[in-house]
Amino acid sequence: MSDTAAPHPVVAVRAALDAAARSAGRDPADITLVAVSKTFPAEAVCAAHAAGQRHFGENYVQEGCAKIDALGNLDGAVWHFIGPLQSNKSRMVAERFDWVHSVDRESIARRLSEQRPAGKLPLRVCIQVNVSGEASKSGIEPDEVLPLAQAVAALPRLELRGLMAIPAPADDAAKQRVPFAALRHLRDQLASQGIHLPDLSMGMSADYPAAVEEGATLVRIGSAIFGARQARLAATSGSEAPA
Numbered sequence: 001m002s003d004t005a006a007p008h009p010v011v012a013v014r015a016a017l018d019a020a021a022r023s024a025g026r027d028p029a030d031i032t033l034v035a036v037s038k039t040f041p042a043e044a045v046c047a048a049h050a051a052g053q054r055h056f057g058e059n060y061v062q063e064g065c066a067k068i069d070a071l072g073n074l075d076g077a078v079w080h081f082i083g084p085l086q087s088n089k090s091r092m093v094a095e096r097f098d099w100v101h102s103v104d105r106e107s108i109a110r111r112l113s114e115q116r117p118a119g120k121l122p123l124r125v126c127i128q129v130n131v132s133g134e135a136s137k138s139g140i141e142p143d144e145v146l147p148l149a150q151a152v153a154a155l156p157r158l159e160l161r162g163l164m165a166i167p168a169p170a171d172d173a174a175k176q177r178v179p180f181a182a183l184r185h186l187r188d189q190l191a192s193q194g195i196h197l198p199d200l201s202m203g204m205s206a207d208y209p210a211a212v213e214e215g216a217t218l219v220r221i222g223s224a225i226f227g228a229r230q231a232r233l234a235a236t237s238g239s240e241a242p243a
């Protein structure tokens with residue numbers, strides 16, 4: 001039996017991301033690949049980790065926390081919470097994750113800051129913005145970002161790092177770039193108000209080259225790395241998905 005391991009798909013995705021960075025005239029080292037492991041079991045995270053991947057993204061609080069707890073000492077792993085966050089689950093996130101990309105209101109930011117354990121570094125956060133109008137349900141409106149950014153920046157146990165968006169899907173790169181450019185402009189406007197944010201969390205499997213063109217520093221890629229997602233319950237039950 002031949003046992004030659006094929007390279008993990010994350011290796012090809014990282015290479016494609018590096019190529020996208022270079023063709024945009026950017027340094028690949030300035031772009032963090034967040035492998036979105038939602039609905040995939042801890043073993044899938046381990047396999048990507050063994051291939052060199054370190055940043056992982058999770059959307060669902062319980063599923064993500066269970067995975068982090070199960071994988072406790074995965075060397076150098078950095079965990080990003082990227083999904084909608086309810087107040088009653090903020091503590092679980094504050095205690096385990098390194099990043100939250102989906103801060104969309106001051107009340108949740110306050111809770112995360114208060115609940116961040118003293119022994120950990122401040123929680124790195126992005127503010128999620130609705131940059132493509134009615135199509136996307138999450139995130140605050142662009143004209144509400146400045147006061148929220150000022151409030152978040154003042155919280156002692158959070159480190160405000162940037163802005164995040166999940167634009168409505170678009171079928172070609174020119175259309176994909178419009179909301180990504182809008183997020184970048186918003187970041188630049190904040191800089192002129194004295195709030196300097198290094199990060200833009202934008203781009204997924206279907207649109208990351210366009211996001212990289214517009215300055216993404218954190219790209220969140222799931223299916224291109226782990227494959228198509230099964231129904232959530234089947235994938236989180238711990239049993240093997242059907243072949």
Ligand SMILES: *Cc1c(COP(=O)(O)O)cnc(C)c1O
Binds near residue numbers: 059206221224
């Ligand atoms: C699922 C998800 C992703 C990854 O999406 P793919 O299309 O599988 O790459 C990225 N960001 C968020 C917020 C997600 O929920």
